[in-house]
Amino acid sequence: MEILIFGSLIDIIGKNHLQIKAPVDTVNLKALLIQQYPGLETARFFLALNKTMIQDKQPLKEGDVVALMPAFSGG
């Protein structure tokens, strides 16, 4: 599956996309990412699965695209 990274999160992860093996669900994905990129733990962002925002746990499968979207505040 593909992870798209936006805004200030690109600084934390070091690139704007990742290709990984799909974890079972989005909660697992988030935990996995925080473990690998600890800077994410304090970052404010939401997840979008296949271009729709999610709030709770959603199952994941190969081929899914998850976007990590932080808050932007510049003007």
Next chain:
Amino acid sequence: MNNYNRYIRQMILPGFGLTAQEKLGNTKLLLVGMGGLGCPALQYLVAAGVGQIGIVDPDLVSESNLHRQILFGQADIGQSKVAVAEKLMHLQDPNIQIQTHQTYLDRQNVFGLMEGYDLVIDATDNFASKYILNDAAAILGIPLVYGAVTRFQGQVSVFHLADEHGVSYQYRDLFPDEPLNDLGNSCERMGVLGVLPGIIGSLQAAEAIKIITGIGKPLVGRLYTHDLLETSSYEIAILKKDLLEPLTKEAFLATLLSDELDEIDIQEISVDQFLDLKNKGQIFVLDVRERHEYPPIDFSDALIPLSELAIKMEQLPQREICVICHQGIRSVYAAQQIQAKKAVKTYSLKGGLTAYFNKMSR
């Protein structure tokens, strides 16, 4: 009699015509922020024939603004942004009505500024202003065109405007809580290529024109992100948070900004000092944990979760208060709010209930 020849190239567009042009002319629009987003938005809105525009910005033009705020020139450095913008827009169209407000936006002045406007554009550059505009627009029911940039990416969406199903969205659907400390990815700190806010500010003007005239499909329920390096865009369907309660004007005004609160020193007391004051009957003990938090305690005088404190402040007595929470962090913040609002001596239990139970179990 209006000079419609000026607008003839847009009036001949399908679905536009005199009706849409008159709608623009009759609109009062408030543009908050005269920076990288606000400058291009203002220029296109004036040129399109929006009748009355209010502009809000406290700042003076500085040299490092010029690479992205291309309304301004070398000779404007040190001048008020709103005053320069007003002067230049009168050159563009002598009939335009501009109201200038050289001021910071805050909770006290936002209603006065927004009153009477049909539409607001958020061209600000900090989280505090974005939450103030969102909340005030929610309370007043005024559509808000949101925009923001960071480095090479920018975003646009439309809040507080109902879609074809009658559903409207807001900034708090994306990020429910305002950060306590504005970690701010400002252009000053993060850097920005000048053309990016030009693109995003122009998109905001386009959304405003679409909303006013009723043409096309505005970005309601959609967060649009533009990436300048990839020349790509990504659109996310916003999920409405059903649990968000409508905010009242009273609660809004009761919430102080975090930077005002930071200045209030709160005395943090040890468990021993706490027990001493409590036994003397000197303090009212307030638990600010959320209702689901464990364990419940029997030695507090009241439980008001921090999330409800602003609207329930009047339930507190006018006497010395000690605030407690799980770790002693939220309680400091709550104590600052109480001291600011009620001007009573307020303490925070250092280390919170964790420290309390540690002490008791010894």
